Amino acid sequence: MRKSKLSEYKMIQHLERCKGCGFCISQCPSDALYLSESVNSKGYPVAKIDEGKCTKCAICYTVCPDYVFERVKGA
Amino acid sequence: MVEKRIPQLLVEDNKFCPGCGHGNINRVVAEVLEEMGLADTTVGSLAVGCACLMMDTFGVDWIQAPHGRAAAVGVGVKRVRPECCVFTYQGDGDSLAIGLSETLYAAIRNENITAIIVNNGIFGMTGGQMAPTTLSGQRTTTSPKGRDVSITGQPLNIVNQCRQLPIGYLARGSVASAKDINKLKKYIRAAFETQMSGGGYSLVEVLSPCPTNWKMSLEKSLEHIENDVKPIYPLGEFIKKGEKTDA
Numbered sequence: 001m002r003k004s005k006l007s008e009y010k011m012i013q014h015l016e017r018c019k020g021c022g023f024c025i026s027q028c029p030s031d032a033l034y035l036s037e038s039v040n041s042k043g044y045p046v047a048k049i050d051e052g053k054c055t056k057c058a059i060c061y062t063v064c065p066d067y068v069f070e071r072v073k074g075a
Numbered sequence: 076m077v078e079k080r081i082p083q084l085l086v087e088d089n090k091f092c093p094g095c096g097h098g099n100i101n102r103v104v105a106e107v108l109e110e111m112g113l114a115d116t117t118v119g120s121l122a123v124g125c126a127c128l129m130m131d132t133f134g135v136d137w138i139q140a141p142h143g144r145a146a147a148v149g150v151g152v153k154r155v156r157p158e159c160c161v162f163t164y165q166g167d168g169d170s171l172a173i174g175l176s177e178t179l180y181a182a183i184r185n186e187n188i189t190a191i192i193v194n195n196g197i198f199g200m201t202g203g204q205m206a207p208t209t210l211s212g213q214r215t216t217t218s219p220k221g222r223d224v225s226i227t228g229q230p231l232n233i234v235n236q237c238r239q240l241p242i243g244y245l246a247r248g249s250v251a252s253a254k255d256i257n258k259l260k261k262y263i264r265a266a267f268e269t270q271m272s273g274g275g276y277s278l279v280e281v282l283s284p285c286p287t288n289w290k291m292s293l294e295k296s297l298e299h300i301e302n303d304v305k306p307i308y309p310l311g312e313f314i315k316k317g318e319k320t321d322a
């Protein structure tokens with residue numbers, strides 16, 4: 001079976017779920033996450049991905065308590 | 076590389092406070108149940124506290140027990156529906172203060188259910204009061220000068236209590252880092268596998284942050300778990316397939 005390439009995946013974010021706790025920011029090995037100044041409808045500042053730094057390791061998926069991140073196929 | 080998709084069992088956004096560890100544990104349990112093909116045959120037993128918020132957002136069948144009695148009710152469900160996967164999901168105040176008797180006697184009888192106990196060291200939903208698991212010297216709303224163990228006794232270590240019993244599986248995990256969460260998933264999978272193979276009682280205690288009631292940032296909460304909680308409540312697998320480990 002052919003191995004999937006990194007470029008075949010993308011990270012998506014459900015920012016309406018974010019509560020701005022910062023767990024993802026503290027655990028990201030690439031410093032690719034930052035707390036943005038934008039606020040979601042719940043009133044929380046949301047964590048956003050710096051696409052230039054992100055390696056799609058999906059540790060943010062593992063640590064996020066609020067199901068904000070997913071790694072899915074599709075460039 | 077594989078896709079990482081939010082489990083379908085998580086039917087709604089969770090309702091926990093920012094930084095609460097329940098969300099991580101909910102997701103890990105959902106992943107394990109889906110991967111094991113148990114999503115449609117699982118019954119969860121809840122009692123009281125923040126754990127009960129899960130009932131609205133986690134798509135298995137639920138039954139709510141009186142305060143603390145999730146283990147007793149879960150055992151009843153398992154006895155009449157042995158083909159179902161039955162688990163209890165409780166906080167430490169719920170399972171180890173109000174419901175300690177039911178929790179321990181389910182273990183003593185080696186009932187074939189899985190217990191997940193979330194240890195954040197306080198009663199969360201009612202405002203951060205001292206729980207049996209509160210650390211010595213820890214400040215809570217009912218121990219504002221810090222827990223005095225000469226009056227209240229030592230913190231209750233449920234793993235040490237259950238380690239002496241002839242149960243199927245016993246582990247303690249944490250959600251304080253990505254590494255801990257990956258290990259926790261392994262423990263929770265082993266616990267459900269123990270039950271589904273008829274291996275007897277399985278218990279996984281999970282160290283979890285409560286930034287709201289600890290009155291700390293999440294960063295400080297995670298440091299607190301690493302530096303103060305883990306030395307008192309060490310992680311690991313303590314019983315596997317009915318045999319004590321060296322942990």
